[in-house]
Amino acid sequence: MSRPARQSTAGTIRLVAGREVRERVRARSFLLGTALLVLIVLAFGVVSNFIGGDDTPTIDIGVAPADVTAAAADLEEALGDTAALFGRDAVVTSIDTAAAAREQLERDDLDVVVDIERQEIVFADRVDDEVLAIAQQAWSSIEVRSALADFGLDPAQIDAALTPTALQPVSLDGDDGVDGLAILTGMITAILLYIVLQTFGTYVLTGVVEEKSTAVIEVLLVRANPHQLIAGKVIGIGVVAMIQFAAAVAAGLVSLGISGVEVPGEVWAAVPMSIVWFLGGYALYSTLFALAGSLVSRQEDANAAAMPINTALIGAYVLVFVLGSDPESTTSAVLSVIPPSAPLLMPMRMAAGAATAVEVIAALVLLVVAILLAWRLAGRIFEHVLLNRGSRIAWRDAAAYLRPGR
Amino acid sequence: MPPQRGPDGRVRLTCVLLVDGISKRYGDVVALDEVSFEVPAGKVVGFLGPNGAGKTTAMRAIMRLIALDAGEVVWNDVSVTPRLRQRFGYMPAERGMYQRMKVRDHLLYYGRLSGLSSARAASAADVWLERLGLTDRADATVQALSSGNQQRVQLALALLNDPELLVLDEPFSGLDPVATQVLAEVLREQVDQGTALLLSSHQLDLVAEVCSAVVIVDHGQVVLRGDVAELRAASEVRYVDVEFATTTTWPPGGPVDRMAIDGDGRRHRISVGTSIDAQRIVEDAHRVGEVISYSFAPPDLSEVFMRAVGRDTVEVSSALTPDGTDRTTGASHARSRR
Structure with missing residues (x-):
């Protein structure tokens, strides 16, 4: 029997990630958590349908007399x-006679009756x-239609005349008036990233310390x-997060269907870039x-060590709301390019149409660099703390480990 | 000298682990002080020492799991690197397993990390599960196993990749006598195939049975090392054990120290120098009573050990090892699940 070959780096990462996914997905806490999340999202749909249903009841209109x-x-x-x-049904x-129509109105079977003869509503x-x-509008349209027919227009010409081009909304400051919605889409990305990191970032933190x-x-x-x-751990836990996230999104789509709320096209258009920033943001923060x-050896010290990361995350999260009203400002531009805040701010600025291509590319490059640096540092410090049992490294000393040869 | 390879391409028999003057201190505590020894392939080397002597630290150093202050660990003329250690098998004294993972999954995972293909990892896992009597526990989680069975899983992890060097920290602790015998057999097989093996243990009788050489450390320093038989022979003490048919007063006197008499005064042990003529002592015994058995032997490993670590005042017949643990620990686990 020949000696086993060495496992490749990619192979090892895949194995570690695979174990992480299998063991975590199998855990009861994950199954219950995901089920609960799906139920909550579905419940939102059902409840908003119930509330929304009261808002837009079907209108019962009687037309009389029928002759x-x-x-x-x-x-x-x-x-x-x-x-x-x-948007109403x-x-x-x-109804044969106006009198019969009024009777039905009194019995509450109808909401309104249009009396054609007496031209009353x-x-x-x-x-x-x-x-x-x-x-009123329906009545006007048939009056116009009959007037146009009297002028000798055929039904097709009448239809054309009665289907006007829709006016495009244009505001004085030059945008198309859908900013609010687009920015909201960007904000939703930031909110989701924040929520996912609150749970799965902690898993990465405790997972690393637990093993060590x-x-x-x-x-x-x-x-x-x-x-x-x-x-392997970051990727594995990321995949677990995505599985839970995908379940929530699927439930969200079902929920939207139930609630009858329509999602505007602008929101869907922002989804692919949002996913890129979401994944990038997850990779950066979970590596951090x-x-x-890696800095600590005991679970008790883990939260203290993670404090700066949590602070950065919360800071970037708050900035999304502070700068949401002003995506064009220089502050917004700078903060949306530098790594700790970019994954949260850039989707919002992109959705608002405020980010230039150069800014987006710069932000992506810096994000990738930051992820790689954090990874390099984490591995080195992890090894150092382990090889020198019991020692704990302060954040301010951590950067020294980036130098080659340490 | 280039390493020799067997017909299967494996480096064999000429391999040697050289621990060369390794030192490690933790603050004011000196854990290892220029420790040097060798573990040649094809030999079981027992690593002995009282608790806190530095055994675990030295074993971690061999596996490059601690940063050394000085010294080097060399395998086959090559300094041990993280890449090289992948060809070793290591079992720490503490349990190093994911508690919630199933036994077989754990072995598969580790086998794959060791570079085995899925198929080979699966067959290696099944072979070792069978060999160590864990087949019926393959689907149990690690935490559901008794401590003895967890120990076996840990051993299987170390053995999976057919290692060139095995470093086992307390492999026998927590095993029942049957499992102890199985493990001793497995280890002998590995060594016969040319694996180098270093194991630490407090069970000195077991070490005497399994190991052909020992390294004894105390306070971070090597105090004695060599072949077990040579170390025993090198002692300046010999014991004459005589068993009489009836209670007998003996010895009559002369240049001997009586060491021990058993309860009913039939069995006597006297210690003598190496220059004493044992034949004459036995003849003397024949004159005072009916001798039903006698023996002349150097000290056993326990005593060599205790003299080496400066605790030769402890009675030889005591069943206690230097750290006070019961040497018959295995027996108390006899009822643990297999």
Whole structure:
């Protein structure tokens, strides 16, 4: 039997990450946590559908009398179309006599009745303005339609005349008026990144310290170097986070379907870049948490060591809201390029259309450099602390380990 | 001298681990003070010493798991590097396993990290599970195992990659007598195939049985090292043990120290110098009573050990090892699950 070949670096990282994924996904806490998250997201959809459902009830419209046949048929169609424009559903009923219609109105079977003969819109005691506007506009459109027919236009010409081009909203400061929504998309990325890091960044931190504080590390280090172990842990826990995240997103899409809320196209367009920043942000912060874990030998010291990382994360998170109103400013531009704040700020600035291509590329390059430096430092410090049992390294001394030869 | 390779391409029999003047201090505490010894392939070397003598530190140093202040660890004329140590097998004294991982998964994972293919890792895992009597516990989590069984898993981890050098810190602790015998057999096999083996233990009778050479350390320094038989023979003391059929008063006098008499006064042990004619002592015994057995022997390893670490006042017949633990520890685990 030949001697085993050495495992490659990529192979080792994959093995370490694979173990991390298998063991964590199998854990009851993960299964329960994911199930709970999915249920909460679904519940949001159900609840907002319930609340939203009350806001936009179907409008029951009666048209009377039915013997003014042509006009009634036209009006019924116009009412349906107009209601749709307002985002409402209308059930239009043709009723034989105006008197019968009024009776139904009194019984609350109808919301309004359009009396074609007397050219009145009748309601019981009150009606909302939107319903009145729908009825009025529908009535106007058939009047215009009949006037245009009188001028000798054929139905196709009438349809063309009655389907005006939509006006584009343009604001004086030059943007297209969807900023609020776009910035919100960017902010959502930052919020999600923050939430994911609060949980999974901590997993990386405690995972690194846990292994190091037991003899597991002695057995592992004989086979893999600290850089491979740290990369494997960060990637493995990242995959676990993505699995949970994907479950939440899937539930979110179902939830959106249930609630009937429509997501504007701008939001979807921002998704691919948001994912890039999300992954980059996760990689940077979780590697920094691994670095914090490398500095100490005991679980009790882990939180203190992670304090600067948590502070940076919370700081960047707060900045997203502080600078959200002013994505064009120089402060915003600078902070969206430098690594600790870039993964949270840049998606918001990009969504707002405030970031130039140069800024985006610079931010991405700096982010990758920062991730690699944090990884290099974490591995070296991890090894140093282990080889010199019990010693603990302060953050201010950590940078010295970046020098080659340490 | 280039290492010789066997027909399978493995470096064999000429391999030697050389620990060369290694020193390590932790603040004011000197853990290792210029420790030097060799572990040749094909030999079981026992690493002995009282608790805190520096055994574990030295073993970690061999595996490059601590930074040394001075000295070098050399395998086959090459300084041991993290890359080189991948060909070694190491078992720390503390449990170094993921508690929630299943036994077989653990072996597969470690086998793969050691560079085995999936298929080879699987077959190696199954071979060692079978060999160490763990097959029926393969799907149990590590934390669900008894301490003896955890110890076996730990051993399997060290053996998986068919190592050139095995460094085992307390491999017998927590094992029942049956498992102890199985392990002793496994280790002998490994060594017969040309593996170099260094093991630490407090069970001196076991070390005497398994190891052909020992290194004894105390206070971070090597106090004695060599072949077990030579070390015993080198002692200036010999024991004459005589068993009489009935209670007998003996010895009559002369240049001997009576060391011990058992309860009913039938078994006597006297210590003599190496120059004493043992035949005459036995003849003398025959004159005072009916001798049913006698022996003439150098001190056993326990005594060599205790003299080396300066504790020769301890009674030889005591069942206690220097650190006060029961030498028959294995027996108390006899009922642990296998």
